[in-house]
Amino acid sequence: MKKIMSVVGYEFLRRAGGLSAFPLKRQAEVRPVTRVLMENGLIAVPAQVAPQTDDSLDHVLFALKHEGVNLQVLAQALPKIPADRILEATRATPNGVYVRIAGYLWEHFSGQRLEGRLETTAAYVEIFDRDRYVTGPSRRDPRWRVNFNGLGTLAYCATVERTPAITAGIESKILERTAEFLDSLGPEMRDRALAWAYLHETEDSYAIENETPSEDKARLFVQLLHQAHDGRRLTEDYLCELQSSTVSNPRLQADQFRAAQNWLRGPGRGASGVTYVPPWPELVEPLMDEWMHFASDAPSQIDPIVAASVASFGFVFIHPFWDGNGRLSRFMFHKALCTSGKLEKGLLLPVSVAMKRHEAEYLAALQSYSLPARERVKVTWIGEGEYTFDFKADDAIFRYWDATPCVEFGFKMAAQALDVELRTETIFLARYDKVVRRVNEQVDMIGNDLSTLIVICLDAGGTISNKKRKRYANKVPETYFGIIEEAVRATLEDDEEDTDDPAQGPA
Numbered sequence: 001m002k003k004i005m006s007v008v009g010y011e012f013l014r015r016a017g018g019l020s021a022f023p024l025k026r027q028a029e030v031r032p033v034t035r036v037l038m039e040n041g042l043i044a045v046p047a048q049v050a051p052q053t054d055d056s057l058d059h060v061l062f063a064l065k066h067e068g069v070n071l072q073v074l075a076q077a078l079p080k081i082p083a084d085r086i087l088e089a090t091r092a093t094p095n096g097v098y099v100r101i102a103g104y105l106w107e108h109f110s111g112q113r114l115e116g117r118l119e120t121t122a123a124y125v126e127i128f129d130r131d132r133y134v135t136g137p138s139r140r141d142p143r144w145r146v147n148f149n150g151l152g153t154l155a156y157c158a159t160v161e162r163t164p165a166i167t168a169g170i171e172s173k174i175l176e177r178t179a180e181f182l183d184s185l186g187p188e189m190r191d192r193a194l195a196w197a198y199l200h201e202t203e204d205s206y207a208i209e210n211e212t213p214s215e216d217k218a219r220l221f222v223q224l225l226h227q228a229h230d231g232r233r234l235t236e237d238y239l240c241e242l243q244s245s246t247v248s249n250p251r252l253q254a255d256q257f258r259a260a261q262n263w264l265r266g267p268g269r270g271a272s273g274v275t276y277v278p279p280w281p282e283l284v285e286p287l288m289d290e291w292m293h294f295a296s297d298a299p300s301q302i303d304p305i306v307a308a309s310v311a312s313f314g315f316v317f318i319h320p321f322w323d324g325n326g327r328l329s330r331f332m333f334h335k336a337l338c339t340s341g342k343l344e345k346g347l348l349l350p351v352s353v354a355m356k357r358h359e360a361e362y363l364a365a366l367q368s369y370s371l372p373a374r375e376r377v378k379v380t381w382i383g384e385g386e387y388t389f390d391f392k393a394d395d396a397i398f399r400y401w402d403a404t405p406c407v408e409f410g411f412k413m414a415a416q417a418l419d420v421e422l423r424t425e426t427i428f429l430a431r432y433d434k435v436v437r438r439v440n441e442q443v444d445m446i447g448n449d450l451s452t453l454i455v456i457c458l459d460a461g462g463t464i465s466n467k468k469r470k471r472y473a474n475k476v477p478e479t480y481f482g483i484i485e486e487a488v489r490a491t492l493e494d495d496e497e498d499t500d501d502p503a504q505g506p507a
Helices: 010-016 056-066 071-080 083-092 097-110 164-172 174-184 187-207 215-229 236-246 281-300 304-318 325-339 351-357 359-374 404-440 448-459 466-472 478-497
Strands: 028-030 037-039 042-045 139-141 146-148 151-153 156-159 274-276 377-383 386-391 400-402
Touching (some): 010 028, 010 071, 071 097, 083 097, 151 281, 164 174, 164 304, 164 404, 174 187, 174 304, 174 404, 187 325, 215 236, 215 325, 236 281, 236 325, 281 325, 304 404, 325 351, 351 359, 351 404, 359 400, 359 404, 404 448, 404 478, 448 466, 448 478
Parallel strands (some): 028 042, 156 400
Antiparallel strands (some): 037 042, 139 146, 151 156, 377 386
8 A cells, every 4th residue: 555654764663663662863754855865863755765655674675775774673673574575575686785684684583584585696785884884893694695794793783873073083093192102201101190090090980980989999990900901801700700899898799690670770759760770680691691792802803992982881781780880881991992902001091080071971971872771661669779660672772772972972082081181190290290300409308298289289370379388387398388389380381381292201
C-alpha cells in the first residue's frame, strides 16, 4: 500500500516498531526539497527519494544509504522483518551494497541463516563509511562479502562520527606532542612535573566524586596509575584487583563483577533521585567480556584517545562494580594511552585534572548517554533505599551507543592536560626555581615556610597579603616578605620580556 510518511528511515522504524532505541540526533523527514539535505538539525528528504510505502526493509535500506549506521535501531528493527522479505530483496539485487549490509545484519540480529539467496560476486563493502566514522579493524564475512569495521563487535559496538572536533583531535597528535614536551624539559624538571601530575591526577580523580583521599588512598591510587604501563590484558580478576586497590571498605571490594542491580543517585526524593540505572546483572558479564576485548586491543589499532574515551565512558556506563567505577573509568583512560605505546613508561597525561576544571562538560558527556538510558527504566521506590527496576528497553541500548560526544570531550581534555595543565605547572616550577635563586642571593633560605611563601606569592602574581604576613610573622623576618615579593616580580617581568619558554628552565 502506497503511503508517504512525514518521517522516514530510522525515525520511522523507531516509531512504527515501538523501539526503545534512543531519539535520533538528526531524524529524516520528507520536506519540499530537491535533494537530500542537512537542514536545521534534521535530514530533509525529497518525496521522490523517500520510501514510498511503510515497508520496514525499504526504510532500513533508505537509512543505511542516507543516514549512516545506527545499530541500536537496526538490532531491534531487523529481526521484525520476515525472512521472505529479506530473501526477496537479496534475489532482486544480490550485489546491492545496502541489501547485503541489511542481510548480513539481519542474520546476526535474528539469529537465523537466510537460505536460498543468490551468490554475491561484488567487491567487499564496509559497514561503516571511513569518511564518516572512526572505524576499527575489518572482519570479513565471505558469505555476504561484507566487512564489519566497527569499534568493537556486533555484540558490543560504539559509534564515533568524524566530526570537525574529532578530526582535528586525531590530526593534532597529542600523545606525540606530550612525549616531545616532557623530553624537552630535561630529566630533573620532567621528574618534578610528572610527580606533580601523578599527585594531582589522584587528588582530582577523587575530587570529581567529592572525596578527599587519605594519604594511604592517594598512595594506592598513584601506584594504580603506574600500573597503567604494565601491559596486562584486562580480565575480570585483574579488574577486581584494580577495584580493590581503590576502595578502602572491605565490604565493597570486589572479587567478581556485580551480580545484583546497582544505580546512581543524585539530589531528589525517591525514584526521582535515581539518575542512572546501569544494565541488569545478567547482562554485565557478556557486556564486560566484549568491553575487555575492546579496551585491551583497540588502543594499538585505532587512535589512542578515541580508544581511551570509548573505554573510559563505556566502563562507567556498564558500572560493573558497586563502588570505584568512576575512578577506575578514568584509570582506563590512562591505561589505553599507555597500551597504545605512544607514551613511554612513567609518562602521564593528567586528564582528570582537566576534567575537574571542566566538570559541567564532563557531566554533559556522561548524560549524553545516561539520560536517555534512564528514561527507559521505570524505577519504583518501595522503602528506605530500596527500589524496583523495570527495564522498558531492549539490551541493544547497552550494546550499541553513540560515543561521539564522549570522544570529543576526551580529545578536549587530553589537549587541556598537555597545553594547559602540564605546561602551566612546568612554567610554575621554572619560575619557582628562579625565585629561589634570587632569594638565596640575599638570604639563607631555610625551611618549608619560606618555600610556601614563594608559592603563595607566585600564585598571587607577586604579592603576599597582610593576612599571610601576620600568619608567618613569628617564623619569618619581616624583611623576607619584601625580598620574596621583589624576586617574584622580577621573575615574572623576565618571563614577559623573554621570548624563550620559561618551562625550559634556566639557561
